[in-house]
Structures are given as C-alpha cells and as structure tokens.
Amino acid sequence: MVPQTPETESTRSINFLASAMPAEETLSELADLFHVLGDLTRIRILCALSISELRVSEIAELLSMSSSAISHQLRVLRQARLVRLTRKGRSSIYALDDDHVRTIFDQGFRHVRHSAPWGKDNSHA
Amino acid sequence: MVPQTPETESTRSINFLASAMPAEETLSELADLFHVLGDLTRIRILCALSISELRVSEIAELLSMSSSAISHQLRVLRQARLVRLTRKGRSSIYALDDDHVRTIFDQGFRHVRHSAPWGKDNSHA
DNA sequence: ATGATATATGAATATGTGAGCATATGTGCA
DNA sequence: TGCACATATGCTCACATATTCATATATCAT
Numbered sequence: 001m002v003p004q005t006p007e008t009e010s011t012r013s014i015n016f017l018a019s020a021m022p023a024e025e026t027l028s029e030l031a032d033l034f035h036v037l038g039d040l041t042r043i044r045i046l047c048a049l050s051i052s053e054l055r056v057s058e059i060a061e062l063l064s065m066s067s068s069a070i071s072h073q074l075r076v077l078r079q080a081r082l083v084r085l086t087r088k089g090r091s092s093i094y095a096l097d098d099d100h101v102r103t104i105f106d107q108g109f110r111h112v113r114h115s116a117p118w119g120k121d122n123s124h125a
Numbered sequence: 126m127v128p129q130t131p132e133t134e135s136t137r138s139i140n141f142l143a144s145a146m147p148a149e150e151t152l153s154e155l156a157d158l159f160h161v162l163g164d165l166t167r168i169r170i171l172c173a174l175s176i177s178e179l180r181v182s183e184i185a186e187l188l189s190m191s192s193s194a195i196s197h198q199l200r201v202l203r204q205a206r207l208v209r210l211t212r213k214g215r216s217s218i219y220a221l222d223d224d225h226v227r228t229i230f231d232q233g234f235r236h237v238r239h240s241a242p243w244g245k246d247n248s249h250a
Numbered sequence: 251a252t253g254a255t256a257t258a259t260g261a262a263t264a265t266g267t268g269a270g271c272a273t274a275t276g277t278g279c280a
Numbered sequence: 281t282g283c284a285c286a287t288a289t290g291c292t293c294a295c296a297t298a299t300t301c302a303t304a305t306a307t308c309a310t
Contacts, residue, residue, distance in 0.1 A: 013177070014187050020176050021187075022234075027172060029237045030230075031165040038160030041298075043152050051145050052138070056257060062139050062146075069299055071258055090256045090307050100236055105155075107229045109147075112154045114225065166268080181287060194269050196288055215277050215286045 036080040037104070041065070042073050049083060050102055053095040161205040162229070166190070167198050174208060175227055178220040 021027075036042060044063055048054060056074065060067040074094055077083040084097045096102065146152075161167060169188055173179060181199065185192040199219060202208040209222045221227065 011186075014183060017173060017176055017179075017187055021169070021172055026234070026237060027168050028165055030233045031163055031168040033163075033233055033236060034159045034168070035163030038156055038158075038163035039298080040153055040156040043156040043159070044146070047146060047152060048142060051142055054142075057255095058135060058139060061136075062142055066300075067257070068259090068301080071256095072298075075258080087306095092257060098239075100232065100239065104229070104232045104236060107225065107232050108155045108158055109151070111158060111225055111229060112151060114223075164268080191270070192287070193271080193289090196286095197269075200288080212277095217287060 033080060036076055036082065037108075039073075041069070042077060045070065045073060045077065046082065046096065046101065046105065049094060049096050050105065053093050055091040055093055057091075059094070158205060161201055161207065162233075164198070166194070167202060170195065170198060170202065171207065171221065171226065171230065174219060174221050175230065178218050180216045180218055182216075184219070 037046075041063070045059055048059060048062055054062075056067050056070055059074075060070045063070070074083060074085075078085060081097050082101050083094050086093050086095075162171075166188070170184055173184060173187055179187075181192050181195055184199075185195045188195070199208060199210075203210060206222050207226050208219050211218050211220075
C-alpha cells in the first residue's frame with residue numbers, strides 16, 4: 001500500500017516538530033496566563049500590588065476607576081492565581097500570589113525596553 | 126485655603142504609590158506584549174518557532190490551519206517584534222526575533238507548572 | 251436590629267478580535 | 281508573457297470581554 005500523500009522531506013520535519021511540541025493543554029494554560037496579563041487595567045493592578053498590598057478601594061482610587069471594575073478584574077487575577085486575598089474586617093487585602101509573578105513582569109519589562117523605541121529598524125514592517 | 130478633601134493616611138499612601146508606578150506608556154506596552162502572547166494560536170506558532178525556523182505553509186500544516194490564518198497571526202507577531210522574517214524565493218522564513226522571547230516563555234511555563242494542577246487549594250476561589 | 255461601609259456579582263452593552271473567504275502581490279519557471 | 285505557487289491583506293461575522301449600573305452579601309458601629 002502506497003500512502004496517498006507521499007511523505008516529503010517537509011512532512012517528515014513537520015512530524016518531528018509535532019512530537020517535539022509540548023502538550024496542547026500546557027500551551028493552552030500558557031496562553032490563558034498571558035491573556036490575563038494582556039490587559040492594561042490588570043497590569044496596572046499587578047504593578048501596584050508589586051509595590052504594596054492594597055485594598056480594593058485603594059486600587060480604585062489609585063487607578064481612578066470604580067471599585068466595581070477593580071473587583072471584577074481582581075476576580076480574573078484571582079482565578080489565574082496571580083493574586084491572593086486575605087480578609088481584614090470589611091476590607092479585602094490583595095497581594096501578589098508569589099514572587100515569580102514579579103519575575104514574569106520583569107522579563108516583560110526587559111523585552112519592552114529592549115525593543116523600544118518602536119521602529120528601530122524596518123525588518124518587522 | 127483648606128483642601129476640600131482632607132489628606133488622609135490612605136490618600137498619602139496612594140500618592141506615594143502613584144509616584145512609584147512606572148510610566149503609563151511603559152505599562153501599556155507591557156500589556157500589549159502580553160496581549161499578543163495571550164492567544165493559543167500565536168503561542169503554538171511561537172512554540173514551533175522556538176524549535177525551528179519555519180515557512181508559513183509548514184506552520185499551517187503543523188497546526189492544521191489555513192495559511193491565511195497563520196499569515197494573519199504572523200503579522201501580529203511581527204508587529205510585536207516577537208518574530209523576524211527573511212525571504213527565500215517564494216517563501217517567507219519565520220524565526221523568533223531573539224532569545225529573550227524564549228525566556229518570557231520559560232517564565233510562563235514555570236508559572237503554569239508551579240500552579241498546576243488547578244484547585245490545589247481554595248484560597249483563590 | 252438598623253444604617254453605613256466595603257466588596258462582590260449579575261446583566262446589559264459597546265468595543266475588540268480571530269478565522270474564513272476572496273483577492274492582491276510577488277516569485278519562479280516554461 | 282503567461283501560469284502556478286507562496287504569502288499577504290481587506291472585509292465580514294460570530295464570539296469574547298471590559299466597563300457600567302443595579303443589586304446582593306458581609307462586617308462594623310450605634
């Protein structure tokens with residue numbers, strides 16, 4: 001039996017690549033993580049929390065946004081395990097979940113710095 | 126002249142925080158970077174390119190998607206300076222723009238691994 | 251208990267976006 | 281030149297999502 005589509009050089013490479021790719025679920029979780037980080041409001045929240053623990057109302061004031069909007073976004077950050085919450089009286093104190101959230105941040109900063117200003121050359125146009 | 130809103134302890138903290146925050150434009154660029162990374166298709170493309178340089182058609186075959194869809198996403202990745210393109214005959218060869226794209230990736234992986242499986246405890250519910 | 255304060259959540263809406271289709275551009279070959 | 285191949289790009293639509301508004305829940309003070 002001859003296969004209907006002959007195995008070209010390229011096809012062999014593709015098959016090798018496919019086997020070298022991480023599990024789809026891992027990639028999906030990675031995309032989800034970055035997706036959560038890919039919003040200015042959430043970045044601002046995380047940045048603030050990287051300096052100090054804060055209550056919802058404090059974040060709201062700092063960012064000049066409604067407590068409701070902040071609370072919604074904190075929920076997203078919580079579900080992504082990027083922030084952690086401890087109750088204190090009527091307030092909820094939010095903090096970065098752990099230090100490598102900061103590390104991911106730093107890497108991002110480094111990239112932004114490294115490739116800024118935009119338009120350094122035109123090989124990306 | 127007495128200010129209409131008295132400067133509370135909290136307000137002072139907020140003012141300090143505000144001054145400690147990076148420039149809004151920097152945060153915006155950071156959010157943009159993560160936003161580009163926050164898509165499964167683009168993650169799969171970057172992951173493939175982290176293994177080997179590839180042509181558009183090869184990526185399309187690997188991911189079982191149309192060349193058009195891949196080309197669209199490669200444009201986004203190009204504009205974010207995450208991939209670089211060199212022409213070779215009729216083809217376009219794509220590659221990761223530089224190594225710290227890989228580093229950002231690795232940090233992401235580390236986070237995903239570290240906090241997986243989901244539901245380890247319920248402090249994030 | 252009652253009211254005041256802090257946060258959380260549900261619904262509605264406006265904005266953004268990924269993929270498909272059609273088409274354009276560009277390259278190699280007869 | 282004319283054709284085939286590889287990639288790029290408008291356009292459109294279905295779907296996702298960030299904020300607002302209204303409301304619910306929880307805690308403290310009187």
